[in-house]
Amino acid sequence: MPTQVIIxxxxxxxxxxxxxxxxxxxxxxxxxxxxxxxLVDALPAAMRASDSGISFGPDGDVTTGAAFRLLDVAWAAxxxxxxxxxxxxxxxxxxxxxxxxxxxxxxxxxGLDVLWVGVRCEAGVAEQREAARGDRxxxxxxxxxxxxxxxxxxxxxxxxxxxxxxxxxxxxxxxxG
Numbered sequence: 001m002p003t004q005v006i007i008x009x010x011x012x013x014x015x016x017x018x019x020x021x022x023x024x025x026x027x028x029x030x031x032x033x034x035x036x037x038x039l040v041d042a043l044p045a046a047m048r049a050s051d052s053g054i055s056f057g058p059d060g061d062v063t064t065g066a067a068f069r070l071l072d073v074a075w076a077a078x079x080x081x082x083x084x085x086x087x088x089x090x091x092x093x094x095x096x097x098x099x100x101x102x103x104x105x106x107x108x109x110x111g112l113d114v115l116w117v118g119v120r121c122e123a124g125v126a127e128q129r130e131a132a133r134g135d136r137x138x139x140x141x142x143x144x145x146x147x148x149x150x151x152x153x154x155x156x157x158x159x160x161x162x163x164x165x166x167x168x169x170x171x172x173x174x175x176x177g
C-alpha cells in the first residue's frame with residue numbers, strides 16, 4: 001500500500017516545515033501539510049499561556065496542560081480521519097514526549113501506511129535558524145534537538161545540518177512507495 005501519512009519529527013527549527021513544502025512539490029499526488037504550529041495557532045488565545053493549555057518558558061521550555069493534551073489527541077484523530085478519507089498528509093511534529101508522543105500518533109494512525117521520519121539538525125545550527133526566524137523563544141531549538149528523538153523509532157532519518165530541504169524531501173519521497 002502506498003504511504004498515506006508522513007510524520008516528520010524533529011526539534012524546533014530543524015527544517016521540518018521546509019521539507020514538508022518540498023515534499024509537496026516532489027511527490028506526484030497532492031499532499032496536505034499540517035504542523036503542530038497549526039494546532040497551536042488554532043487554540044484560543046487564553047490557552048497559549050495557561051497551565052491547562054500550552055506555555056513557553058523564557059528558556060524555550062514547552063509545557064502542555066490537560067486541556068491541550070485532550071485537543072492534541074483530537075487533532076491527531078482528525079488528521080487520521082482525513083487520511084482514511086483519502087487525503088495524503090505530511091505532519092510536521094515535535095515529539096516533546098519522545099516515544100510516548102509516537103505511541104499517541106501510532107494509536108491515532110492505526111491501520112494507515114505511515115512513514116516515520118526523524119529530522120535531525122545539530123543544536124548550534126538549529127539555534128542560529130531559531131534566532132534568524134524571530135518567532136520562537138530562544139532556547140527551544142537547543143532543548144529539543146535531541147530530546148524529541150529519545151526512544152522514537154524511524155523508517156528513515158535525515159539531517160538538515162548541511163543538507164538542503166529538497167535533498168531531504170527527495171530521499172523521503174523515494175520511500176513513499
